[in-house]
Amino acid sequence: MALTKPDVDVLVVGGGLGGLSTALFLARRGVRVLLVERHATTSVLPKAAGQNPRTMELFRFGGVADEILATDDIRGAQGDFTIKVVERVGGRVLHSFAESFEELVGATERCTPMPWALAPQDRVEPVLVAHAAKHGADIRFATELVSFQAGDDGVTARLRDLNTGAESTVSAHYLVAADGPRSAIRESLGITRHGHGTLAHFMGVIFEADLTAVVPPGSTGWYYLQHPLFTGTFGPTDRPNRHTFYVRYDPERGETPDDYTPQRCTELIRLAVDAPGLVPDILDIQAWDMAAYIADRWREGPVLLVGDAAKVTPPTGGMGGNTAIGDGFDVAWKLAAVLRGEAGERLLDSYGAERSLVAHLVVDESLAVYAQRMAPHLLGSVPEERGTAQVVLGFRYRSDAVAAEDDDPEPAEDPRRPSGRPGFRAPHVWIEQDGTRRSTVELFGDRWVLLAAPEGGPWARAALRAAGELDVRLDAHLVGRDVADPSGELTRAYGISRAGAVLVRPDGVVAWRTAAAPGPEAQDLLSALFTRLLAR
Numbered sequence: 001m002a003l004t005k006p007d008v009d010v011l012v013v014g015g016g017l018g019g020l021s022t023a024l025f026l027a028r029r030g031v032r033v034l035l036v037e038r039h040a041t042t043s044v045l046p047k048a049a050g051q052n053p054r055t056m057e058l059f060r061f062g063g064v065a066d067e068i069l070a071t072d073d074i075r076g077a078q079g080d081f082t083i084k085v086v087e088r089v090g091g092r093v094l095h096s097f098a099e100s101f102e103e104l105v106g107a108t109e110r111c112t113p114m115p116w117a118l119a120p121q122d123r124v125e126p127v128l129v130a131h132a133a134k135h136g137a138d139i140r141f142a143t144e145l146v147s148f149q150a151g152d153d154g155v156t157a158r159l160r161d162l163n164t165g166a167e168s169t170v171s172a173h174y175l176v177a178a179d180g181p182r183s184a185i186r187e188s189l190g191i192t193r194h195g196h197g198t199l200a201h202f203m204g205v206i207f208e209a210d211l212t213a214v215v216p217p218g219s220t221g222w223y224y225l226q227h228p229l230f231t232g233t234f235g236p237t238d239r240p241n242r243h244t245f246y247v248r249y250d251p252e253r254g255e256t257p258d259d260y261t262p263q264r265c266t267e268l269i270r271l272a273v274d275a276p277g278l279v280p281d282i283l284d285i286q287a288w289d290m291a292a293y294i295a296d297r298w299r300e301g302p303v304l305l306v307g308d309a310a311k312v313t314p315p316t317g318g319m320g321g322n323t324a325i326g327d328g329f330d331v332a333w334k335l336a337a338v339l340r341g342e343a344g345e346r347l348l349d350s351y352g353a354e355r356s357l358v359a360h361l362v363v364d365e366s367l368a369v370y371a372q373r374m375a376p377h378l379l380g381s382v383p384e385e386r387g388t389a390q391v392v393l394g395f396r397y398r399s400d401a402v403a404a405e406d407d408d409p410e411p412a413e414d415p416r417r418p419s420g421r422p423g424f425r426a427p428h429v430w431i432e433q434d435g436t437r438r439s440t441v442e443l444f445g446d447r448w449v450l451l452a453a454p455e456g457g458p459w460a461r462a463a464l465r466a467a468g469e470l471d472v473r474l475d476a477h478l479v480g481r482d483v484a485d486p487s488g489e490l491t492r493a494y495g496i497s498r499a500g501a502v503l504v505r506p507d508g509v510v511a512w513r514t515a516a517a518p519g520p521e522a523q524d525l526l527s528a529l530f531t532r533l534l535a536r
């Protein structure tokens with residue numbers, strides 16, 4: 001890292017869910033961040049339509065969870081996510097998959113204090129912009145990265161203001177490449193990807209039309225279209241009379257995105273909804289590839305890949321945007337720790353080591369769902385579904401930033417029966433703090449946390465001394481004194497007996513635990529642990 005002070009600590013390129021959440025979480029931790037986005041505004045396409053409870057846990061820390069929930073006005077309208085395979089909207093149903101909201105909630109509600117939210121991406125992104133800016137992030141739209149140079153002492157980037165054409169140079173300790181699936185930054189670094197590759201090419205159209213005759217008002221059902229002339233999808237948005245239509249095109253038959261003019265899209269929409277005279281007001285047309293890719297490296301010196309730049313997953317399962325937000329949280333706490341001298345630079349290697357494990361889990365699950373719904377010919381050649389709860393809340397990290405205590409190769413567990421082992425998300429248990437009922441999960445998000453079992457008081461004191469000497473930001477809570485465990489569930493869920501302790505990272509992941517009573521060497525043990533986990 002450079003010794004001289006650059007213009008900003010971190011330059012983020014890309015203002016999608018990945019870049020915006022990175023900027024928010026960095027700014028929230030006091031990091032000087034500049035984000036540049038080529039487009040003049042945030043996304044106009046609703047794309048990611050739901051926030052899973054893990055995302056909401058991270059958004060709670062970002063201070064945006066309440067606002068995102070208030071933005072979720074789909075849920076009030078319905079609770080039914082029936083997915084139908086049809087020839088045309090309103091026509092005969094060939095298959096249907098009922099995925100009720102209650103089912104999703106039921107799979108996760110005992111594992112987290114946070115609810116699901118159903119806020120569409122075009123409503124979420126402006127909230128992230130506002131809060132990142134409130135915490136001091138400099139967010140510039142209509143500004144693009146033209147080129148950059150990365151070296152041992154950071155990054156120098158050339159930016160262009162697309163309104164005026166003016167170019168400027170900015171220096172940063174680190175560059176976060178959140179520039180989407182076609183990431184030019186990733187490509188310029190020669191970072192290759194592996195995976196199933198492109199599965200299908202689509203044109204995405206967002207349009208307004210009164211379709212109450214074919215789509216019942218308030219319906220949020222999603223349609224997979226098997227029309228004799230094309231295949232695609234049709235779905236609602238949270239705005240009355242606004243709809244999305246995706247139609248598949250085939251470059252092998254010589255088709256290109258340029259063929260999909262507003263006139264052609266109008267004709268296809270008429271066929272899709274069986275309304276020959278319909279005049280849709282087309283708001284946007286964009287090419288989009290459904291693909292499954294994971295980058296072979298997530299970091300190259302001072303450059304870190306986030307979101308779709310690092311991995312692309314089919315949208316079946318609704319995980320791409322959620323995972324981009326998870327990447328943003330992970331990279332932000334680690335960059336902040338390195339920048340404030342709490343951690344050594346090697347901590348940044350754990351970012352890719354950990355998030356690529358989640359990426360594999362997510363891509364496998366999305367492919368399994370894709371095969372079920374759209375590509376039965378892939379069944380048997382893709383992994384089987386694990387279920388949303390495991391992927392969202394039961395993932396496991398393995399890296400030098402976790403003191404693993406076993407070599408179980410399973411990448412996830414059922415969070416309804418959490419093991420509390422290092423690498424897993426710290427289990428949710430209802431506790432009382434200052435007379436208020438809270439979740440253990442609400443203790444995490446900002447600093448390191450040591451939770452000591454009722455007879456493990458010396459662990460808490462030793463941790464505070466060790467952290468103090470190393471300038472690590474830590475909260476220590478003694479169960480029975482600082483937090484009450486009315487159900488007696490906490491020590492069992494965390495596997496720390498009556499005298500042990502558990503160390504939880506700022507991202508709410510268990511770093512280390514012991515069931516043993518503290519001895520005279522407790523402080524030395526914890527000092528060595530911090531030194532190792534933080535790559536000091």
Ligand SMILES: Cc1cc2nc3c(=O)[nH]c(=O)nc-3n(C[C@H](O)[C@H](O)[C@H](O)COP(=O)(O)OP(=O)(O)OC[C@H]3O[C@@H](n4cnc5c(N)ncnc54)[C@H](O)[C@@H]3O)c2cc1C
Pocket residue numbers: 013014015016017018019020036037038039047048049050121143144145146178179180181184204288306307308309315317318319320321322323324
């Ligand atoms: C149809 C569809 C449905 C989906 N549904 C879901 C869902 O239900 N749930 C879910 O979680 N996910 C869903 N996703 C996935 C989700 O939308 C993406 O995973 C997510 O948007 C990725 O965010 P990102 O920030 O990594 O990339 P992007 O959103 O692609 O953002 C990258 C940004 O970088 C900018 N950029 C690129 N180069 C430069 C440059 N040189 N200078 C400045 N700016 C630059 C681009 O303009 C772009 O805005 C869906 C996606 C699609 C297409």
